[in-house]
Structures are given as structure tokens and as C-alpha cells.
Amino acid sequence: MNVHREVHFAVLTASDSELPEYGFEAPVYVNPTDYIDFKNGYTDTLNHRRSRWAEQFSRKSIARGRKLKRFCRKGIPPASRPEIWMMVSGAKSRMEASPGLYLEALSKEPDKKIMSVILADLPRTFPENVFFKNFTDPESKLPSLKRVLVAFAAQFPKVGYCQGFNYITAMLLLVLRGSPEANEERAFWLLDALINHLLPLYYSDDMVSVRRDCMVLGDLIKLRDPALNSIVVNSGVNYTTLCAKWFICLFADVLPIEVSTLVIEFRRFCTTMRIFDCLFYEGDKILFRAGFALIRLHRNHLLQCDEFPALLTTFRSMCQDKQTLWCHEFLQVSVLLVTSTNATADLICAW
Numbered sequence: 555m556n557v558h559r560e561v562h563f564a565v566l567t568a569s570d571s572e573l574p575e576y577g578f579e580a581p582v583y584v585n586p587t588d589y590i591d592f593k594n595g596y597t598d599t600l601n602h603r604r605s606r607w608a609e610q611f612s613r614k615s616i617a618r619g620r621k622l623k624r625f626c627r628k629g630i631p632p633a634s635r636p637e638i639w640m641m642v643s644g645a646k647s648r649m650e651a652s653p654g655l656y657l658e659a660l661s662k663e664p665d666k667k668i669m670s671v672i673l674a675d676l677p678r679t680f681p682e683n684v685f686f687k688n689f690t691d692p693e694s695k696l697p698s699l700k701r702v703l704v705a706f707a708a709q710f711p712k713v714g715y716c717q718g719f720n721y722i723t724a725m726l727l728l729v730l731r732g733s734p735e736a737n738e739e740r741a742f743w744l745l746d747a748l749i750n751h752l753l754p755l756y757y758s759d760d761m762v763s764v765r766r767d768c769m770v771l772g773d774l775i776k777l778r779d780p781a782l783n784s785i786v787v788n789s790g791v792n793y794t795t796l797c798a799k800w801f802i803c804l805f806a807d808v809l810p811i812e813v814s815t816l817v818i819e820f821r822r823f824c825t826t827m828r829i830f831d832c833l834f835y836e837g838d839k840i841l842f843r844a845g846f847a848l849i850r851l852h853r854n855h856l857l858q859c860d861e862f863p864a865l866l867t868t869f870r871s872m873c874q875d876k877q878t879l880w881c882h883e884f885l886q887v888s889v890l891l892v893t894s895t896n897a898t899a900d901l902i903c904a905w
Contacts (some may be wrong), residue, residue, distance in 0.1 A: 676720065726745065
């Protein structure tokens with residue numbers, strides 16, 4: 555069934571320069587020359603995508619379908635992300651169907667043990683980000699992060715809280731535009747869309763779905779690149795050990811969030827948010843594709859690993875380099891390299 559929602563013309567035509575900064579410093583692993591290369595190679599692409607979104611969707615209803623799926627894969631303009639994410643994920647319709655539920659959830663008391671874990675995780679959430687450094691700063695998003703996580707845990711006690719929710723919710727709060735109250739409510743419903751609808755059972759007590767998906771990723775590597783899979787198998791480690799964090803935090807604390815200060819007009823375009831553009835529309839298959847692309851892009855380095863310590867070090871370092879920062883190319887690789895959806899579904903069923 556197609557779901558139609560109006561998206562205001564101003565949202566799709568707003569300049570990205572009107573967006574607030576996401577608050578991350580420039581990554582140390584990319585030098586100024588690479589920033590210039592990124593700028594020169596990506597400017598036309600970004601401008602083209604922005605104009606295409608405005609041309610196709612600004613004056614009419616947006617409907618789920620092949621065109622919107624293709625456009626989400628190629629990247630949602632930053633100014634349009636909040637509205638598009640809310641629409642394609644179903645968060646907007648669920649929020650409109652339950653007005654006041656977020657405020658009601660805020661009035662509930664979560665489990666004390668869960669509350670203590672949330673409080674412990676708050677200062678660990680993007681500590682390098684200016685919006686998450688100081689709880690008392692007027693611009694701080696830490697109070698909003700706390701309220702959303704507490705409300706979610708209280709409203710959905712069977713799920714409660716999982717370490718990783720803090721990074722996911724923090725990223726949502728960085729993307730959303732509006733008053734703190736409005737942003738909190740939308741972040742709550744986007745988190746609900748991810749945890750309870752797009753990724754059901756992903757965050758159960760035993761995290762069986764996360765472990766399953768890590769092993770399915772391993773099966774994809776075995777199917778498409780036996781030599782690379784042999785390196786992992788011979789090291790004596792499994793894919794859950796190597797990749798679980800990617801899936802638990804949905805790459806929010808793994809891949810680059812943004813390109814920042816040295817090339818100011820590109821500070822808002824990022825790999826993680828491009829993954830979320832696809833995740834909110836397509837569900838978890840983008841996680842397999844992103845993981846597969848990440849491994850295949852670093853194939854040559856991984857093939858040189860002859861023991862577990864070297865393999866683990868490479869897996870940790872490969873998430874933060876030029877190849878992952880160049881989000882457009884990364885997403886193209888993730889779509890082109892992965893096996894068919896049917897084959898992936900068969901592997902999932904096998905587990």
C-alpha cells in the first residue's frame with residue numbers, strides 16, 4: 555500500500571546553509587588536500603540531488619515506490635531529512651495517531667537499573683561533539699537525549715534500553731530541526747520506528763537477531779569472496795566479534811558522521827546519515843550492504859592479516875578513513891557489490 559504525505563515545498567528547497575552545524579570537529583584521518591578533493595568532486599552531485607528532489611517532490615504528495623526508493627539511496631538533501639525520515643519510516647503517521655503519547659511516556663518511571671545505565675551512557679555519547687559536551691550548556695542536547703531515552707524505556711519496558719540507543723538517538727537529535735520539545739517527540743517516534751518496527755527483536759535480551767545478521771554477513775562474504783572469508787575463519791574469530799558493534803549502533807558510532815570545518819559548505823554530508831536515508835525506507839538490508847561494502851573496500855588490507863590481533867586492529871581502523879568518508883562512493887559500492895535481496899533472504903532463513 556502506498557502511503558502519501560505532503561512535504562512542504564520550503565523543506566525541499568531550503569538551502570543547506572540554513573542548517574545548524576552538527577557539531578563535530580574535522581576528522582584527523584583526512585588531510586586538507588583530501589577535503590578539497592571531496593569538495594571539487596562532490597559539489598555538482600549535491601547540487602544536482604537537491605534540485606532533483608525539489609523538481610520531483612516539492613509540489614505534490616510523496617508516495618512510497620521505486621522512484622522514492624531510488625532517490626533515498628542517492629541521498630536525501632540535509633534540509634529535507636527530518637520530514638522525509640518521519641514520512642517513509644511511518645513515524646509521522648504513528649505520532650499523529652497517538653498525540654500526547656510522548657509526554658505521557660515522560661511521566662512514567664523506567665526500571666531503576668535501566669535508568670542507571672542510561673545515566674552512565676550519557677557522558678559517553680559523542681563526547682567530542684559540542685552539543686554533547688556539557689549538560690548545563692544552553693545549546694546542549696544532553697537533556698533532550700536523556701528525556702527521549704528515559705521515555706522510550708518507560709513506554710516500551712520489554713525493550714527498555716540497549717547500549718547503542720544513545721548514539722542512534724543523539725544522531726537523530728542532531729538531524730532534527732525545531733524546538734527541543736518538538737525534536738524530542740520526533741526523535742522518540744523515529745526511535746520507535748527503528749527499534750519496534752524496522753528492526754523488531756533486534757534488541758532482545760540475547761540479541762539473537764544481531765548475532766544472526768553478523769553471521770549472515772559472514773555468509774555473504776563467504777559466498778562472494780571465499781579468500782577473504784578464509785582469513786577471518788583461520789584467525790579463529792567469528793563475525794559477531796568483529797561486526798556486532800556495527801549492527802547494534804546501526805553504524806552511528808562507527809562511520810563518519812560528517813565532513814566538518816575545513817571545508818565549511820560540506821560539513822553536513824556524511825556516510826552514517828546516508829545509511830539512515832536507506833534504513834528508514836528499506837529496513838535492515840542496508841546494514842548488510844554497508845557492512846559488506848566496508849569489508850570489501852578494505853579487502854587488500856584484510857588479506858594481509860595473518861592472525862587475530864592484526865585482523866581486529868584492521869577492522870577497528872577501517873571504519874575511519876578516506877574511503878568511508880566519501881559517502882557517495884561508499885553507498886554506490888554498498889549497492890553494487892552486495893548479492894541479490896533474495897539470496898540474502900535465503901541466508902537469513904538458513905539461520
